[in-house]
Amino acid sequence: MRKLQLWKVAILALAIVWLFVSYKILLGSKYSLHSNAANEDRIGYLQDEQSKKDNSDSVVGRLGGDNQDFKNGNWTMRDAVIAELKSKYRLNFDFPLQDTPWEVAAQWVKQREIHPEYAPELGSILHALATQKIVSADFGIKGTQLKMSVILEGGQMAIFKPKWFSRDHVIKGSPYGGADRHNGEIAAFHLIRLLEFRRAPLVVGRRVSMKKEIMPVATDRLLQTFYSINGSTCFYGRCYYCKDNTTGVCADGDIMEGALVMWLPKQWKLKMYKHPWARSYHKGKLARWEKDPEYCDKVKVTEPYHSGPRLMDLVDTCIIDYLVGNADRHLIETLGTQSDSMVTMIDNGKSFGNPNHDEFSILAPLYQCCRIRYNTWEKLLIMQEGVLSQVLRSVLKQDPISPVISEPHLQALDRRLKTILEQVQACLQKNPKNVLVKDDL
Numbered sequence: 166m167r168k169l170q171l172w173k174v175a176i177l178a179l180a181i182v183w184l185f186v187s188y189k190i191l192l193g194s195k196y197s198l199h200s201n202a203a204n205e206d207r208i209g210y211l212q213d214e215q216s217k218k219d220n221s222d223s224v225v226g227r228l229g230g231d232n233q234d235f236k237n238g239n240w241t242m243r244d245a246v247i248a249e250l251k252s253k254y255r256l257n258f259d260f261p262l263q264d265t266p267w268e269v270a271a272q273w274v275k276q277r278e279i280h281p282e283y284a285p286e287l288g289s290i291l292h293a294l295a296t297q298k299i300v301s302a303d304f305g306i307k308g309t310q311l312k313m314s315v316i317l318e319g320g321q322m323a324i325f326k327p328k329w330f331s332r333d334h335v336i337k338g339s340p341y342g343g344a345d346r347h348n349g350e351i352a353a354f355h356l357i358r359l360l361e362f363r364r365a366p367l368v369v370g371r372r373v374s375m376k377k378e379i380m381p382v383a384t385d386r387l388l389q390t391f392y393s394i395n396g397s398t399c400f401y402g403r404c405y406y407c408k409d410n411t412t413g414v415c416a417d418g419d420i421m422e423g424a425l426v427m428w429l430p431k432q433w434k435l436k437m438y439k440h441p442w443a444r445s446y447h448k449g450k451l452a453r454w455e456k457d458p459e460y461c462d463k464v465k466v467t468e469p470y471h472s473g474p475r476l477m478d479l480v481d482t483c484i485i486d487y488l489v490g491n492a493d494r495h496l497i498e499t500l501g502t503q504s505d506s507m508v509t510m511i512d513n514g515k516s517f518g519n520p521n522h523d524e525f526s527i528l529a530p531l532y533q534c535c536r537i538r539y540n541t542w543e544k545l546l547i548m549q550e551g552v553l554s555q556v557l558r559s560v561l562k563q564d565p566i567s568p569v570i571s572e573p574h575l576q577a578l579d580r581r582l583k584t585i586l587e588q589v590q591a592c593l594q595k596n597p598k599n600v601l602v603k604d605d606l
């Protein structure tokens with residue numbers, strides 16, 4: 166416990182330093198920031214970081230705000246931040262568990278997070294997900310995309326999303342096109358974890374033997390959709406786009422690669438809503454938000470977005486979706502049914518399709534509302550200047566199907582992060598008082 170505390174303090178100190186550096190770089194001296202903001206309840210105002218820190222014990226406090234290193238951006242500090250974050254998010258596959266992996270994971274789920282920030286058990290749970298015996302396999306239970314639902318020894322349910330594309334395949338065409346990317350699902354989970362949203366179910370890569378691990382435990386109705394092409398085992402399952410043996414997916418010989426997504430505990434019910442910024446999905450037909458730049462003003466006064474965390478949850482979600490290139494979030498799923506239930510970041514298969522295209526419209530909730538959680542902004546600042554790709558690359562190396570995403574995708578993340586921060590800065594320039602939201606939870 167004590168070790169954890171010290172470690173947290175160290176991270177925090179480094180994070181604050183980097184935040185401060187970033188903040189200087191980002192804002193320059195354009196803003197003199199005040200600690201006032203006698204602002205209504207929820208809408209915060211960036212406090213004067215320096216006056217807060219000067220007398221404190223923090224590294225920033227000791228170094229002093231006038232230090233040239235900080236104004237210029239100190240690369241030694243950046244490397245230290247990268248090293249700290251790498252070690253913070255490193256998975257330990259052998260961490261001893263007090264309970265079964267499934268029980269530990271089930272107990273983690275809370276109203277506003279699916280796993281805790283400090284979760285040393287995560288590695289062991291992901292390892293279990295990647296290796297435990299599959300005791301039954303069936304169709305995916307809903308949706309448009311082909312998948313299997315499996316039960317692992319010990320009763321844990323999970324969804325297997327199969328591999329369709331090679332790592333360097335680029336999805337062209339509409340920003341929401343193409344079959345699910347199993348590898349994108351894995352990368353998105355870790356990205357969501359690195360930005361401390363913690364709103365995505367656990368995911369790990371896994372290669373399964375169709376003949377040894379799936380067929381002996383598959384339901385008849387699933388088995389009926391199996392076929393083979395050129396000696397490779399294929400299946401087409403059942404889903405909206407699943408028709409027959411022309412719409413199926415094939416293993417590499419007997420081995421099918423996929424992402425295994427851990428199902429949430431039964432007592433946590435997901436509730437689906439239409440996303441206020443959903444696309445029309447019709448060529449030539451625009452959604453309301455595409456026609457009306459003031460659209461957010463209307464959403465802001467509508468239940469359940471008029472109060473509580475819902476609207477800012479959508480902004481967080483659009484940040485993740487923009488980073489990964491997911492233009493297909495037409496539904497939102499909340500964990501529970503209360504007005505402060507979190508918007509989960511579930512189902513990230515439509516991601517990492519095209520590293521050369523940044524779909525700006527995904528950010529509409531951010532640039533139309535011009536609001537962002539202070540905490541989110543802080544996390545993004547820490548990740549700029551290439552920190553994000555470096556830390557994520559190192560985390561993804563640990564996945565059983567590494568390399569999870571190609572280099573151009575990692576670089577796209579850094580580039581898109583920059584765009585997000587520029588967007589926030591543009592908002593701050595227009596209306597410095599109402600952009601950063603504090604304490605809406």
Ligand SMILES: *[C@@H]1O[C@H](CO)[C@@H](O)[C@H](O)[C@H]1NC(C)=O
Pocket residue numbers: 234239240241242
């Ligand atoms: C950057 O910061 C570190 C740690 O505070 C310090 O030791 C180092 O001298 C600084 N580097 C430069 C180039 O100023």
Ligand SMILES: *[C@@H]1O[C@H](CO)[C@@H](O)[C@H](O)[C@H]1NC(C)=O
Pocket residue numbers: 394395
């Ligand atoms: C099967 O293999 C042949 C010869 O290697 C190849 O021409 C054909 O495209 C393959 N069929 C499929 C569906 O992969």
Ligand SMILES: *[C@@H]1O[C@H](CO)[C@@H](O)[C@H](O)[C@H]1NC(C)=O
Pocket residue numbers: 392393394409410411
């Ligand atoms: C696919 O299904 C059709 C019609 O049921 C069948 O004629 C064909 O042989 C099947 N192809 C393969 C590769 O199993």
